[in-house]
Amino acid sequence: MKKIEEKTIHSNRLYEGKIINLKVDDVSLPNGHTSKRELIEHPGAVAIIAITDENKIILVEQYRKALERSLVEIPAGKLEPGEAPEYTAMRELEEETGYTAEKLVKIQTFATSPGFANEVVHLFAATGLSKAINGAVLDDDEFVELMEVTLEDAERMVENERIYDAKTAFAVLWAKQRISIEN
């Protein structure tokens, strides 16, 4: 897509944080004009739709300061430098929910906010769940409430926006299609 590419003329890094960085780039547009792009760098994340043997889905509710409310989501977490997404997924599942998975399958990767951020989420499905010996081990600044819901309840929660998170909404639709194909 060379003809729609935007070339960087100058990149101005304004903030380097613990999780995100902010830069404002001057870009050259396909028509030769210039514009500014405000861009967030993020290390990327994993998310896991963990499905129990009873076809229940494990959800976590946590406070999301950015939105000043709590959200119900599938377990997720940021990638650590050099960590393979599969490993992060297994680790986050166990830390957030106290479950380990026998089987982890990659569903897909997608960008979450391509208009301003480079965050991508690697989405996995985890099955063959069993309780880890240690239970959930959360980060110092992480407070989550666990719930297990049927796939039908999860679908309703997407429809009525009790699930108000894009990756979780996608994962629930994906699980519904997968299970309706199997049955």
Add this chain to the structure above:
Amino acid sequence: MKKIEEKTIHSNRLYEGKIINLKVDDVSLPNGHTSKRELIEHPGAVAIIAITDENKIILVEQYRKALERSLVEIPAGKLEPGEAPEYTAMRELEEETGYTAEKLVKIQTFATSPGFANEVVHLFAATGLSKAINGAVLDDDEFVELMEVTLEDAERMVENERIYDAKTAFAVLWAKQRISIEN
């Protein structure tokens, strides 16, 4: 969810931009400890899955500087201050694709990157499409390529990550379920 709420102790606004703002908040956690949250403010956006009478979906490919690549997405655009999402959706559909819609139905709203941003996307389905007299009218710094694909092709594009965008992936699964219920 009072017991998992994070209270703001101090908010430090570091950048106010054209589209996004950055602030770093000191927060008080449920256990009484404090932490920092790096937060992006975004005005919110709409996205439209526009379905032709032949059950084709209109997609736009555009360069996404944040990811340094082009992405294939459903038409989308930022909310302007005071603009109702329905109006933004009709406007963006016409501006980006040159189509007007007889019928616009809200599907749902979701947060895209709740870990660090307050962006929400209001997703709509548009049907009864016809070519607008003026055709597409893009912003000065907007360059998009249009395509119309069957729903089956769009599903494959989600699976093989040619569609690499969360809102678009969700919308394609949603359309598949809606149409398989109707037929």
